Amino acid sequence: MTATKTITHTRLRELVLANHILALEGVLDAYGHVSVRNPNDPTSFLMSRSRSPEIVSEDDILVHDFSGNVDGIAAKELYRERFIHAAIFAARPAVQAVIHSHADDVLPFSISTLPFQAVFHGASQVGAAPAPVWDIRHDFGDTNLLVENMAQGESLSRAMDDRTIVLMRGHGFAAAGATLINLLKMVTAIPRNARVILDVLHAGETIVPLSAGEVAIRDTTDMTTPAAQRQWEFWCRRLGVTFEPGGYL
Amino acid sequence: MTATKTITHTRLRELVLANHILALEGVLDAYGHVSVRNPNDPTSFLMSRSRSPEIVSEDDILVHDFSGNVDGIAAKELYRERFIHAAIFAARPAVQAVIHSHADDVLPFSISTLPFQAVFHGASQVGAAPAPVWDIRHDFGDTNLLVENMAQGESLSRAMDDRTIVLMRGHGFAAAGATLINLLKMVTAIPRNARVILDVLHAGETIVPLSAGEVAIRDTTDMTTPAAQRQWEFWCRRLGVTFEPGGYL
Amino acid sequence: MTATKTITHTRLRELVLANHILALEGVLDAYGHVSVRNPNDPTSFLMSRSRSPEIVSEDDILVHDFSGNVDGIAAKELYRERFIHAAIFAARPAVQAVIHSHADDVLPFSISTLPFQAVFHGASQVGAAPAPVWDIRHDFGDTNLLVENMAQGESLSRAMDDRTIVLMRGHGFAAAGATLINLLKMVTAIPRNARVILDVLHAGETIVPLSAGEVAIRDTTDMTTPAAQRQWEFWCRRLGVTFEPGGYL
Amino acid sequence: MTATKTITHTRLRELVLANHILALEGVLDAYGHVSVRNPNDPTSFLMSRSRSPEIVSEDDILVHDFSGNVDGIAAKELYRERFIHAAIFAARPAVQAVIHSHADDVLPFSISTLPFQAVFHGASQVGAAPAPVWDIRHDFGDTNLLVENMAQGESLSRAMDDRTIVLMRGHGFAAAGATLINLLKMVTAIPRNARVILDVLHAGETIVPLSAGEVAIRDTTDMTTPAAQRQWEFWCRRLGVTFEPGGYL
Numbered sequence: 001m002t003a004t005k006t007i008t009h010t011r012l013r014e015l016v017l018a019n020h021i022l023a024l025e026g027v028l029d030a031y032g033h034v035s036v037r038n039p040n041d042p043t044s045f046l047m048s049r050s051r052s053p054e055i056v057s058e059d060d061i062l063v064h065d066f067s068g069n070v071d072g073i074a075a076k077e078l079y080r081e082r083f084i085h086a087a088i089f090a091a092r093p094a095v096q097a098v099i100h101s102h103a104d105d106v107l108p109f110s111i112s113t114l115p116f117q118a119v120f121h122g123a124s125q126v127g128a129a130p131a132p133v134w135d136i137r138h139d140f141g142d143t144n145l146l147v148e149n150m151a152q153g154e155s156l157s158r159a160m161d162d163r164t165i166v167l168m169r170g171h172g173f174a175a176a177g178a179t180l181i182n183l184l185k186m187v188t189a190i191p192r193n194a195r196v197i198l199d200v201l202h203a204g205e206t207i208v209p210l211s212a213g214e215v216a217i218r219d220t221t222d223m224t225t226p227a228a229q230r231q232w233e234f235w236c237r238r239l240g241v242t243f244e245p246g247g248y249l
Numbered sequence: 250m251t252a253t254k255t256i257t258h259t260r261l262r263e264l265v266l267a268n269h270i271l272a273l274e275g276v277l278d279a280y281g282h283v284s285v286r287n288p289n290d291p292t293s294f295l296m297s298r299s300r301s302p303e304i305v306s307e308d309d310i311l312v313h314d315f316s317g318n319v320d321g322i323a324a325k326e327l328y329r330e331r332f333i334h335a336a337i338f339a340a341r342p343a344v345q346a347v348i349h350s351h352a353d354d355v356l357p358f359s360i361s362t363l364p365f366q367a368v369f370h371g372a373s374q375v376g377a378a379p380a381p382v383w384d385i386r387h388d389f390g391d392t393n394l395l396v397e398n399m400a401q402g403e404s405l406s407r408a409m410d411d412r413t414i415v416l417m418r419g420h421g422f423a424a425a426g427a428t429l430i431n432l433l434k435m436v437t438a439i440p441r442n443a444r445v446i447l448d449v450l451h452a453g454e455t456i457v458p459l460s461a462g463e464v465a466i467r468d469t470t471d472m473t474t475p476a477a478q479r480q481w482e483f484w485c486r487r488l489g490v491t492f493e494p495g496g497y498l
Numbered sequence: 499m500t501a502t503k504t505i506t507h508t509r510l511r512e513l514v515l516a517n518h519i520l521a522l523e524g525v526l527d528a529y530g531h532v533s534v535r536n537p538n539d540p541t542s543f544l545m546s547r548s549r550s551p552e553i554v555s556e557d558d559i560l561v562h563d564f565s566g567n568v569d570g571i572a573a574k575e576l577y578r579e580r581f582i583h584a585a586i587f588a589a590r591p592a593v594q595a596v597i598h599s600h601a602d603d604v605l606p607f608s609i610s611t612l613p614f615q616a617v618f619h620g621a622s623q624v625g626a627a628p629a630p631v632w633d634i635r636h637d638f639g640d641t642n643l644l645v646e647n648m649a650q651g652e653s654l655s656r657a658m659d660d661r662t663i664v665l666m667r668g669h670g671f672a673a674a675g676a677t678l679i680n681l682l683k684m685v686t687a688i689p690r691n692a693r694v695i696l697d698v699l700h701a702g703e704t705i706v707p708l709s710a711g712e713v714a715i716r717d718t719t720d721m722t723t724p725a726a727q728r729q730w731e732f733w734c735r736r737l738g739v740t741f742e743p744g745g746y747l
Numbered sequence: 748m749t750a751t752k753t754i755t756h757t758r759l760r761e762l763v764l765a766n767h768i769l770a771l772e773g774v775l776d777a778y779g780h781v782s783v784r785n786p787n788d789p790t791s792f793l794m795s796r797s798r799s800p801e802i803v804s805e806d807d808i809l810v811h812d813f814s815g816n817v818d819g820i821a822a823k824e825l826y827r828e829r830f831i832h833a834a835i836f837a838a839r840p841a842v843q844a845v846i847h848s849h850a851d852d853v854l855p856f857s858i859s860t861l862p863f864q865a866v867f868h869g870a871s872q873v874g875a876a877p878a879p880v881w882d883i884r885h886d887f888g889d890t891n892l893l894v895e896n897m898a899q900g901e902s903l904s905r906a907m908d909d910r911t912i913v914l915m916r917g918h919g920f921a922a923a924g925a926t927l928i929n930l931l932k933m934v935t936a937i938p939r940n941a942r943v944i945l946d947v948l949h950a951g952e953t954i955v956p957l958s959a960g961e962v963a964i965r966d967t968t969d970m971t972t973p974a975a976q977r978q979w980e981f982w983c984r985r986l987g988v989t990f991e992p993g994g995y996l
Contacts, residue, residue, distance in 0.1 A: 077974075733777075
């Protein structure tokens with residue numbers, strides 16, 4: 001029995017749904033993971049035990065502390081790279097959701113000087129300036145490229161600084177959101193943003209990114225309106241689960 | 250109860266089917282929208298309330314006026330960017346159908362000087378000369394890039410001029426058709442047209458677009474023949490709905 | 499009642515299956531068509547009436563003469579571009595099967611000087627030298643780009659000469675096979691062959707095509723062996739139809 | 748009755764599952780094949796008779812000797828290119844699993860000087876230095892490009908040397924793994940690794956491959972842990988077969 005038993009069903013359901021959405025959209029496959037800060041204790045976070053995101057159920061969600069440990073559960077049951085989440089949540093109190101992904105379309109930007117920055121409105125959270133690239137080799141020399149301890153997680157978090165995304169050389173990326181839905185919107189747009197940039201650069205052309213001013217504009221729509229809930233309804237439909245109008249962040 | 254109750258079932262069914270086709274073909278996803286001029290009152294148009302196109306049903310179709318309002322319905326129930334449709338229908342009496350899409354393959358042309366023009370017969374409606382690109386920043390400075398009022402819709406419509414398509418920088422495109430089926434044929438060909446251009450330009454080669462003369466030739470086929478209805482039958486089959494021979498525009 | 503009633507069930511079933519395979523593999527969509535020479539009368543050919551290939555059934559197959567006519571059937575019931583098939587069958591007695599396709603990946607080669615030639619063993623029938631490109635504008639000026647009469651079909655066939663494939667500028671391609679299975683094998687490899695060439699040329703590199711000697715080598719495998727029938731079994735499985743071992747050309 | 752009757756059900760089930768996974772992931776289609784060294788007799792190997800991988804069942808698995816023969820079975824029942832497997836198993840005692848694939852994304856590297864080397868952690872087994880390319884024409888002149896006898900298989904194996912992968916000009920690749928799961932992990936990452944390299948090179952940029960030190964680091968995770976079994980669970984789910992926790996290599 002874990003501490004998640006005291007967390008409202010709505011919050012758990014959203015995290016499970018987020019796992020399934022990210023698999024559906026191809027942002028996660030057998031690997032990668034998504035987490036949210038614990039609404040009952042902001043010094044911990046919620047994430048599945050080591051299962052593929054599209055298979056995760058509410059029973060898999062565990063409360064992780066900021067060292068990446070789960071009370072009463074052996075390390076081998078957990079995601080090996082949970083330290084990414086622990087380090088980012090610890091360093092940045094305003095972050096409510098974190099993801100680690102190996103989405104293919106982002107990888108080219110991690111092994112070259114190609115700039116990854118927002119070029120269409122759906123990806124505005126990526127930011128106007130090119131995202132930082134963290135190379136694990138810089139601090140840790142030759143490794144298997146995985147983030148397997150807190151020192152590596154903290155190094156990554158420092159490279160990320162106050163950005164929403166940090167690329168990981170030859171590996172993938174980590175991203176953080178002010179809310180879970182913000183994170184979902186950003187990361188499902190990230191592969192598309194990558195392909196648009198590549199399609200321009202492959203032609204030897206120059207991209208026009210969003211401006212700093214455009215990126216700074218925050219959407220003030222009431223998130224309970226039909227217009228805002230529409231994205232959830234779309235995902236529920238594609239996943240074959242019942243949509244509960246107004247029942248999502 | 251809305252004014253759509255007086256509109257023939259065939260017209261409503263076609264608009265709903267168009268929504269589903271555009272989702273099936275990947276032209277629309279959770280966002281974007283398609284509309285037709287109101288056959289009962291050409292100073293208004295029919296479009297869904299704010300729902301994802303693949304989920305739209307006949308009950309969702311509402312009569313919008315040329316200010317983007319719907320009698321008796323709160324704005325929050327409507328598409329935020331309905332002003333795109335209102336402005337184009339108001340400015341161009343010959344237009345019977347309008348779409349706004351964020352299809353990925355067109356985006357590269359909106360953030361660069363890559364020319365978007367018809368290169369194969371299926372996309373001839375796109376036109377022989379490169380499509381105009383509208384940059385919301387030119388008239389409105391930094392925004393969230395969405396078309397959220399009539400002034401922005403009218404600015405877009407002016408940039409579109411008498412063309413069938415206008416690209417929207419960092420956002421997507423709007424397109425207009427002389428009939429709904431014309432619009433469907435054009436916009437399902439648009440992503441393909443984009444990829445063909447990109448595949449040539451990525452190789453550092455020059456494209457041979459359709460000529461102005463080729464684009465000007467209008468198809469005079471009887472639209473009730475099997476050859477013309479075949480496209481509808483194909484889409485009905487893929488959507489799993491019953492095809493009614495001869496029952497489509 | 500048509501003359502196809504005297505044609506063996508096996509031959510009709512193969513042509514219907516070929517239609518479905520070509521839709522499954524994305525070589526044909528709502529448009530495009532495939533035909534075989536009439537085994538009972540080599541001065542005619544079998545092809546569906548105007549239906550989308552994935553929907554074609556045995557009842558749709560009609561005997562077409564070399565003017566593109568079908569006895570007792572109005573022209574509007576037939577494919578508009580049936581003249582492609584009529585002209586190629588008339589000009590080339592050794593051809594047993596013909597296809598017309600608009601597959602996207604081949605289109606870039608039709609609107610540029612990019613060379614389309616065989617670069618992997620599965621596409622060897624394409625030939626070692628670049629395929630000819632036919633531009634309808636050369637003989638017929640501005641048109642809707644469709645092949646709508648025998649003069650246009652014959653012009654295309656002359657440009658094709660003795661090759662297995664001819665590209666059609668801004669439109670697609672026509673291809674011919676010594677047998678139906680040969681044609682299927684070639685045309686399902688054609689989009690793949692296109693992408694491989696593009697992936698090399700996009701990097702500014704030079705392709706190594708198959709040699710003339712490699713292309714000239716004919717496969718002498720017994721087509722009734724399991725190794726040869728395996729492709730049919732694969733396609734039947736994917737189409738959800740029962741495979742009849744040894745029952746295919 | 749074949750010698751496979753004495754092989755444990757688990758080993759046979761894994762090989763069948765590997766066939767289905769490789770079809771699911773698009774590494775194999777109607778053609779290509781995967782094999783494992785015979786656990787009961789390391790001088791032979793297990794592979795299906797000539798069937799498409801997604802259709803292979805346990806009854807299809809046959810014991811092949813290092814000349815590519817199967818006791819009591821006619822050659823026409825077997826994969827034509829089984830000599831690839833025979834030659835590699837014979838030359839390299841440490842290899843436990845072999846695959847031959849025509850995956851499209853790798854083909855560009857086989858017909859050009861584009862370098863195929865590991866650029867992300869999931870493909871580390873590919874190696875830090877560019878993979879060798881074997882051109883059958885060098886030793887055998889013009890052929891149909893297939894590996895149809897032991898001399899050709901041995902030539903390929905020599906070109907492969909001690910690498911995990913060898914590209915085959917205009918044809919595909921062969922790869923070898925220290926275990927079946929190692930091979931599966933590598934080859935499902937290979938098309939992704941190819942696309943990442945191409946996306947960088949298409950932009951005229953230079954790739955940063957994994958270092959020799961990174962490639963040399965071996966994963967020492969206990970393969971029976973949930974973290975390691977997770978990949979199998981993912982594949983079982985996608986294939987619709989029951990996952991047996993801990994029941995896979």
